[in-house]
Ligand SMILES: Nc1nc2c(ncn2[C@@H]2O[C@H](COP(=O)(O)OP(=O)(O)O)[C@@H](O)[C@H]2O)c(=O)[nH]1
């Protein structure tokens with residue numbers, strides 16, 4: 001039995017928008033309207049197909065992206081419902097990797113929100129064809145004009161109005177469609193509307209918007225422009241064709257009207273998706289990592305890309321994928337391009353939220369799932385044997401919040417590590433780091449909500465109790481002026497003794513530092529330290545005071561101390577060491593003696609060299625609604641942050657600041673509560689900077705430990 005839907009009859013849409021804009025409700029309407037559900041569920045009653053996860057029911061909003069599909073007039077529409085919070089940006093990015101059109105919901109009671117702005121930036125980056133849908137027009141606080149105006153301010157003249165409401169709020173039941181020049185009149189229960197002529201009172205506005213739409217479409221296409229000049233009008237087919245091409249080129253974003261709550265407008269939207277939105281084979285072909293184009297054709301070599309995996313209890317790992325070429329059949333064997341492993345696709349499914357519907361085939365362009373791929377993860381490409389196709393991976397965002405994690409019960413470290421491993425496989429935006437420097441296991445995540453989800457999974461799916469703590473800060477130590485020291489290590493205990501003496505000079509190192517004065521340089525080595533910065537090591541020994549064979553041992557001692565600096569035990573960086581003198585003993589000198597002498601001499605000199613603790617600074621980029629700018633700036637400054645720039649983006653402000661990592665541990669939750677979720681941020685390591693002396697003093701005081709024993 002061939003695939004039920006061929007490539008040109010499959011449309012892949014991602015529902016996008018700020019949390020609460022109505023994405024999950026709209027997906028429910030789309031399934032209900034198509035007759036796939038006998039009863040329309042509701043987010044508030046926790047009965048939607050989309051928000052099926054236990055945790056989503058608990059919280060009443062989407063956390064994971066979901067795959068559903070609906071059938072509308074001979075087309076299959078794969079719906080990727082995404083979560084709106086920035087903490088779950090990874091889910092949005094993976095959905096966008098496989099969607100061919102984005103449907104961006106605007107909440108008519110709130111206008112353009114920060115989640116709208118952030119997702120819109122992703123669609124710009126990927127050039128995803130985009131539809132806007134103004135939702136909640138039945139709400140008494142809805143304001144269509146303001147919402148459209150804000151969208152224009154943000155997204156520019158590419159926005160093209162296809163629909164507007166006749167009334168809003170409780171009276172919302174008529175939508176005027178200026179592409180079709182029709183009025184859709186809904187019954188109170190929504191569903192299929194009556195199609196009526198545009199009433200006299202709306203004629204002028206509808207005509208004007210129609211002309212604007214036609215001109216926008218024509219101005220993006222020379223042939224259409226000519227037709228338009230000749231005939232003074234374009235017919236519906238020409239408009240659809242023009243719109244499709246302009247959407248693919250990312251030049252027009254059509255705008256629709258909805259009430260997902262009252263089930264009004266989704267049918268027309270689905271009709272538009274069928275007729276106008278591009279199917280995968282109308283989009284530019286995928287580029288492989290080796291630079292070849294992979295045409296989206298059902299008769300091409302089978303090739304699929306895994307964009308998401310979920311481990312389901314009792315079932316195993318479910319891999320979600322898009323077929324980018326060929327036809328994938330149940331039972332087929334494909335090669336994983338990243339590790340060469342042959343995987344058998346034993347079963348194929350279409351998905352309906354958490355329901356799996358077995359199918360025999362999925363053609364190029366379609367999205368589905370399979371079970372039990374042993375060695376395949378998110379971002380892997382599977383292709384036919386004898387081919388070599390590797391598609392571009394999803395670039396997941398860097399983390400925004402880091403915590404240290406440990407099991408509450410001793411002895412459960414191994415189980416925790418396994419649980420974390422599995423969490424990571426499911427969610428590539430969760431990064432686990434076992435830091436030997438900080439002696440902690442770190443969890444890097446997107447924000448406090450993301451962390452809460454991780455905790456929930458660890459506790460409820462892996463049945464482990466854990467404690468989260470503040471991660472230690474990876475400080476660095478360096479010096480501000482040159483200093484010299486000599487150290488003699490001598491031990492005489494019965495048999496063989498130990499003897500080594502080292503004199504050295506240390507200086508702050510920077511590129512372009514002049515050669516040392518008063519010393520003869522006989523050898524030099526530059527070591528790029530694994531923790532950043534450099535150790536520059538000079539041999540300036542005169543007259544054979546120490547054998548050259550002991551120089552590596554001295555360096556080893558210095559490196560050991562640099563690994564655990566004298567002030568706080570942090571790594572030391574950017575130092576030049578010149579070993580210029582010493583003594584050795586014909587019998588008692590050995591590598592260990594010189595290592596210890598080097599370590600101790602370095603330590604002594606370091607203390608004399610005006611030592612300086614460096615702290616990591618992060619570049620923080622905050623997007624906030626204008627009215628919160630002052631409050632956000634105040635918060636940043638209270639964290640010793642320095643504001644470096646501000647940019648206006650529509651009615652948002654982007655604040656760019658440099659903030660010490662030590663002050664950022666609760667920034668994610670603080671910003672959320674300060675803005676009620678209306679502001680977002682990204683952070684990234686910037687540089688190391690000297691810590692002010694009062695902070696340095698405190699830190700160094702809290703670090704007191706016996707020296708030489710630890711070094712041994
Ligand atoms: N009045 C009204 N409420 C809506 C509409 N669509 C969704 N909602 C409500 O808005 C809230 C968020 O909806 P949901 O679909 O979960 O939004 P999502 O976060 O974008 O998936 C829920 O309480 C819905 O019942 C609508 O068209 N009108």
Ligand SMILES: [Mg+2]
Nearest residue numbers: 023024061062
């Ligand atoms: Mg949702």
